[in-house]
Amino acid sequence: MRHAEIRIVGQGLAGTLLAWACESAGIRFQIIDPGHDSAASRVGAGIINPITGQRLVKSWRVDELLGPAEAMYRAVQHELGVPVIRRMRVLRVLRTAREREIFAAKRESGELAPYVQSLPGRDDAFVVAPAFHVDLPRLIHASRERWRQRGMLIERVATAAELAGDAIPAVACLGAGEVSLGRVGLERVKGELLHLEPLAGPSAEVPAAERDEIRNDGHWLLPLPDGAWAVGATYDRTATGLEPSLAAGELLRESARRLSQGGEPRVRAALAGWRTSARDLRPVAGWLPGQARAGVCNGLGSKGALLGPWLAQQWVGHLREARPFDPAVATGRPSPQL
Numbered sequence: 429m430r431h432a433e434i435r436i437v438g439q440g441l442a443g444t445l446l447a448w449a450c451e452s453a454g455i456r457f458q459i460i461d462p463g464h465d466s467a468a469s470r471v472g473a474g475i476i477n478p479i480t481g482q483r484l485v486k487s488w489r490v491d492e493l494l495g496p497a498e499a500m501y502r503a504v505q506h507e508l509g510v511p512v513i514r515r516m517r518v519l520r521v522l523r524t525a526r527e528r529e530i531f532a533a534k535r536e537s538g539e540l541a542p543y544v545q546s547l548p549g550r551d552d553a554f555v556v557a558p559a560f561h562v563d564l565p566r567l568i569h570a571s572r573e574r575w576r577q578r579g580m581l582i583e584r585v586a587t588a589a590e591l592a593g594d595a596i597p598a599v600a601c602l603g604a605g606e607v608s609l610g611r612v613g614l615e616r617v618k619g620e621l622l623h624l625e626p627l628a629g630p631s632a633e634v635p636a637a638e639r640d641e642i643r644n645d646g647h648w649l650l651p652l653p654d655g656a657w658a659v660g661a662t663y664d665r666t667a668t669g670l671e672p673s674l675a676a677g678e679l680l681r682e683s684a685r686r687l688s689q690g691g692e693p694r695v696r697a698a699l700a701g702w703r704t705s706a707r708d709l710r711p712v713a714g715w716l717p718g719q720a721r722a723g724v725c726n727g728l729g730s731k732g733a734l735l736g737p738w739l740a741q742q743w744v745g746h747l748r749e750a751r752p753f754d755p756a757v758a759t760g761r762p763s764p765q766l
C-alpha cells in the first residue's frame with residue numbers, strides 16, 4: 429500500500445463515499461472496517477425522495493444536492509460495472525384530509541416545484557419525480573471488493589490510536605459504532621423494514637413501468653430490482669437492541685397490504701439498523717473540537733443517500749484546498765449538542 433494521506437475508519441455509506449471522493453480527487457487513503465455486520469448501510473433502503481413527511485417538506489438543500497449526488501453515484505456505478513442507482517418516481521398517497529389540504533396549499537404556492545406533478549382528477553395522490561433508489565448494500569459490497577483487491581482495505585476494528593490519528597489523520601465514519609455518539613452530538617434511532625417475496629393478490633401482475641414506482645403513504649413500498657419488494661420504515665428512539673420486533677413486523681405487513689392494494693406479503697427477511705442523527709437533523713463533518721488529526725463524517729439520519737455524496741465532498745474540499753466545512757454541518761456547532 430502506498431503511503432496513505434488519510435485513514436477512513438468505517439466503510440458504510442459515509443466511509444465508502446468519502447473513499448470514492450478521495451479516489452477521484454487523487455487523495456491516497458486507507459480504509460478500515462471489520463465487515464458490515466452492524467452497518468445501517470447493509471439495511472437502508474437507499475431511497476432519495478425530494479418531498480418527505482406528513483407535512484410534505486422539501487428535503488434540506490435538495491435543489492443543490494440532488495444533481496451532484498446522482499452524478500457521483502453514476503460515476504461510481506460506471507467504475508464498479510454494477511448497477512447502483514435507478515431513477516424512480518414516488519406515488520405519494522394522501523391518506524388524510526389534513527394532508528390533502530397541505531398538498532393543495534403547497535402546490536398553489538409553488539414551494540414543492542419542480543418535484544411534484546398532480547394527477548388529473550385526483551386530489552388523494554400526486555407524483556414526486558425525479559426520485560432515486562440507491563442500492564446501498566451492493567454499493568458498499570462492490571466497493572469493498574475493489575479496495576480489498578487494491579490492498580487499501582484493512583479488515584478489522586480500528587484501534588483507539590488509529591482513531592485518534594496517530595500515524596495518519598483519521599476520519600471516523602462509524603455510524604452508530606461511533607465511540608461516543610454524544611461527543612459529536614448524535615443520537616441513534618432504530619429503523620426496521622421488511623423484504624417481501626413478489627406480492628400475491630390483485631397487484632401480483634405489476635406492469636414493468638410500475639417497477640419504477642415507489643408507493644408512499646407515510647410508509648413506502650419499494651420494488652427491488654430482482655422482483656421482490658421492500659416495505660418500511662419504522663422509527664424507534666427508545667429501542668435498545670437491533671433484533672426485529674413483532675410490533676414493527678405487524679405494522680409493516682399491514683402497510684404492505686395497504687400499499688399493494690390487497691397483496692398478501694410473504695416476508696423474506698426482517699431487517700433493522702441504527703440511523704444516527706443530530707438534534708438539528710443535519711449531518712456532521714469536521715475535526716473533533718480541539719483535535720487536528722481526528723475527524724468525523726456521520727449523522728446521515730434517514731437521508732444518507734442524498735446527503736452522503738455532499739458530505740464526502742465537504743471533506744475532500746477541506747483536505748485538498750483547506751476549505752472550511754459548511755457551518756450547518758461543522759463539528760462544534762452549537763445546535764447538535766445533546
Ligand SMILES: Cc1cc2nc3c(=O)[nH]c(=O)nc-3n(C[C@H](O)[C@H](O)[C@H](O)COP(=O)(O)OP(=O)(O)OC[C@H]3O[C@@H](n4cnc5c(N)ncnc54)[C@H](O)[C@@H]3O)c2cc1C
Nearest residue numbers: 438440441442468469472473475586603605619701732733
Ligand atoms: C430501516 C432503515 C431504512 C433506511 N432507509 C433509507 C432510505 O430509504 N434512504 C436513505 O437515504 N437512507 C436510509 N436509511 C439511512 C441510511 O441507511 C444511513 O444514513 C446510512 O446507511 C448511514 O451510513 P454510515 O456509513 O453513516 O453508517 P453505517 O452504515 O452504520 O456504517 C458504519 C461502518 O462503520 C464500521 N465501524 C464501526 N465501528 C468501527 C471501528 N471501531 N473500526 C472500524 N470500523 C468500524 C461498521 O462496521 C460499519 O460498516 C435507512 C436506515 C434504516 C435503518
